[in-house]
Amino acid sequence: MAATRFPVEAGHIMMFARAIGDEEDMTVAPPTFTMASAHYDPDSPLRPLPGEEWLGSGRGPGVAVEGSGGLHAEQHFEYHRPLRAGVTLTVSTRPGRSWEKAGRAGLLRFTEQITEYRDEAGELVVTARTVGVVTTQGEDA
Amino acid sequence: MALRADGIKVGESREEVVVEDLKRTRIVQYAGASGDFNPLHTDQEFAVKVAGFPGVFAHGMLTMGLTGRVLTDWVGRDRLLRYGVRFKAPVWPGDTLTTTVTVESVDGPVAEFSVRTVNQSGVEVVSGTAAARLDL
Numbered sequence: 303m304a305a306t307r308f309p310v311e312a313g314h315i316m317m318f319a320r321a322i323g324d325e326e327d328m329t330v331a332p333p334t335f336t337m338a339s340a341h342y343d344p345d346s347p348l349r350p351l352p353g354e355e356w357l358g359s360g361r362g363p364g365v366a367v368e369g370s371g372g373l374h375a376e377q378h379f380e381y382h383r384p385l386r387a388g389v390t391l392t393v394s395t396r397p398g399r400s401w402e403k404a405g406r407a408g409l410l411r412f413t414e415q416i417t418e419y420r421d422e423a424g425e426l427v428v429t430a431r432t433v434g435v436v437t438t439q440g441e442d443a
Numbered sequence: 444m445a446l447r448a449d450g451i452k453v454g455e456s457r458e459e460v461v462v463e464d465l466k467r468t469r470i471v472q473y474a475g476a477s478g479d480f481n482p483l484h485t486d487q488e489f490a491v492k493v494a495g496f497p498g499v500f501a502h503g504m505l506t507m508g509l510t511g512r513v514l515t516d517w518v519g520r521d522r523l524l525r526y527g528v529r530f531k532a533p534v535w536p537g538d539t540l541t542t543t544v545t546v547e548s549v550d551g552p553v554a555e556f557s558v559r560t561v562n563q564s565g566v567e568v569v570s571g572t573a574a575a576r577l578d579l
């Protein structure tokens with residue numbers, strides 16, 4: 303579940319740079335910009351989608367969704383070439399390693415996801431590695 | 444931006460306050476730009492009553508983004524080879540974050556950095572490493 307095509311636009315780079323307090327250089331993307339490919343994921347669970355219930359508050363406080371108790375543990379980027387406005391990236395995601403560790407709050411389950419961003423010529427631009435963690439307590443909640 | 448291998452020394456560091464008194468609106472701004480609208484970060488009612496947190500807290504990626512600015516202000520956005528962090532502690536509205544970037548090694552055309560951001564109590568919120576390409 304990820305975007306397959308991510309058009310990198312100058313205005314989007316500007317908005318992202320503003321949000322992280324960076325200079326409004328609209329030509330080269332800031333180092334964490336590829337995370338914003340979530341906007342191009344048609345099924346992203348992280349934004350309200352037309353016709354689907356959103357988990358946040360309205361009249362009531364919202365709803366807990368199973369499997370949503372995970373937290374972001376680590377994030378790593380490898381840059382193969384600078385990411386400039388005007389490129390349309392192709393995004394592919396695959397699972398990486400998974401492991402467990404005993405923590406203070408219970409058993410911690412770590413899972414890794416590798417995302418490759420390639421340009422129109424098929425050349426790698428950015429490789430991202432996301433590590434998420436879920437505690438067994440979170441799963442019971 | 445030219446960054447020459449002889450212009451950067453092991454042990455040299457830069458420290459900067461990357462956000463002072465983090466505002467909830469700033470977190471909302473990051474949600475909008477990144478596409479991560481998880482209500483844990485923007486919806487106080489949900490964060491407290493459904494998720495059981497004391498309140499909303501910043502996206503880890505907002506902290507990583509703020510932290511990365513110290514790095515790119517130094518080396519330039521187009522010279523980074525790697526940048527990675529661990530998220531060590533939550534960042535709450537009202538927090539003031541200070542980032543320190545230190546040169547750990549210079550090997551030919553590559554400089555390796557350690558990266559660390561702490562809150563106003565000195566608690567590490569992210570720590571990691573980065574590498575950048577230098578001109579020889």
